[in-house]
Amino acid sequence: MGTRNPVTWLGSPTFPEAARTALADTQLRRNLRNATTTIRGRRAQAVGELPDWERLRRAGEAIKDDVLHHLDRYLEQLEAAVTARGGVVHWARDAAEANDIVLRLCGDAREVVKVKSMATQEIGLNEALAAAGVHAVETDLAELIVQLGDDRPSHILVPAIHRNRSEIREIFRAAGLGPASDDPRVLAEAARAHLRRKFLSCEVAVSGANFAVADTGSVVVLESEGNGRMCLTLPRKLITVMGLEKVVPTWQDLEVFLQLLPRSSTAERMNPYTSTWTGVTPGDGPEEFHLVLLDNGRTATLADPVGRQALRCIRCSACLNVCPVYERTGGRSYGSVYPGPIGAILTPQLVDDPHDEQAASLPFASSLCGACFEVCPVRIDIPSVLTHLRARAVEAKGRSAESVAMAAAAWVFASASRYEKAQKLGSLARLFAHDGRISWLPGPGAAWTSSRDAPVPAREPFREWWRKNRG
């Protein structure tokens, strides 16, 4: 691998380190807990309304597996269909190549409008464009909040979930949008006024894609605000950047995903706007359409028979909202555009570099409780992939602190007298306790207690007590 893969943020600490900082931020934890609790309840209700939810999940899983197992065929079919309808297809091996293609397509434009897109975040498109003098304007309200606050997103679907209304008002005020109050209505109105002029005048738009249909060449974007519709229809030129795995075989397959995605993500029966377009339509929408097919670690992920199921992901974010680890640490602790349980398995695979310590720490950012698998609309077995990737990370690292500790434990357990001595030593740990909890241990124990308390060992080992009283 030549250049660094921007799926992870440059200079981010490993997960345990970032999590420790986040855990100390009570405002962040409160914002997150309120949001995830609300959305969990709403989602359960939206899903409970459909008697065939399990059957839809199984169909979604099967369609996505079919796509992955015949990906070469479906990509060729998609390319032929898009080309036949007047679109242009480009192939990008990595982030740098994708950014170069988009930059070249921007031509003389100094400003482009963008609808929120995970793929373009993953390749660091905004930064690459800025370096070449092109300003990319994020038009999704939450994305705009993140961009104006010079911040990083913390959620796949609600990137500014870590911000409350007064923080958002401050960000808008500093950027000169001047909202008169922190009422969400007033804040949304300020964003509307700020972006309207750009929508009406911009020549080039950049989008992601939720799905692309191989047999028709249709591309699909789901959104709520109408900024997506603006980007897809008003500018003269539309550039869509899409991960390879977003292809679905047939138009009929959308009937499954148009039911699974809205209910899993925003807990709605349907999101306010879904747009589909097939090539270009004279007199309606852009005159030029370019589709950039992005690899950037996807084929490497596909090569792992256990890990490849991560590519089934439709980016609904349901797994984030149920994850007890995400709820406490927030999305930015993952140091990647893909946070939460799906990020913990997707990011290390897309990065595909065993020496990237930050990415390698992500499979450990989980309690393996399994809630993420239960809500996943395409049945990605995240816990199994997590343990698989943990094993890979430990192997790549050689003798880690954890494997050293395990080897020491085996040595202690192998002899009765060593075990008893160790128990007495364990009682010494009481010296570190407050109120019956140990929140800090020295040495190797620190890794355990940095983010959780340990129970205090008994004053007297059971074996010793038995010998004195009953022996």
Next chain:
Amino acid sequence: MADARAEILGRVRAALRDKPDTPPVVRDYVRTGDASVELLADRIAHYRATVHVVTPDEVVPLLAERLAGKRIVVPDGLPWDVPGVTALRDPLTVEELDRADGVLTGCAVAIAQTGTIVLDGGPGQGRRALTLLPDHHVCVVRSDQIAGTVPEALERLDPLRPLTFISGPSATSDIELDRVEGVHGPRRLEVLVVT
């Protein structure tokens, strides 16, 4: 530099060397459902859109009552002539669309289960920008255009046309998950369902 397309397809084929098998897709989920006017009206109202259930004779009087004195974008192919309305006809610039008071359209299909209307650019619907820039969208749905479920709706649609699925007015939940109607798209959606 090798051709990116050839290299990526080569990587895909190499990645699948274990010849993974794919079980067939079982489509035993619900395909048909209640396509009633009542269900559609109920579901649209749930998105905080305005819904009127009317007979064919009531359409024009109701439109006149709602839109009189306004400058309304009217695409070609609509069968109603609404008295008192200044009809704006394409071609219009984006600035003219932005200044209009509203837009009146028909639709291609509606989905009762989800409360969705779908526009495909056919007669009475116009190009996509017409229903995007004006702040008030009034849409008339005939009862024979109602499909029960998402699968039934997709079957009726032509994927080669530019399609817009609309479920309620523009909305955001980005600030503390508070739903606010109207960010960039129309802030008011008004649907007439004709029995």
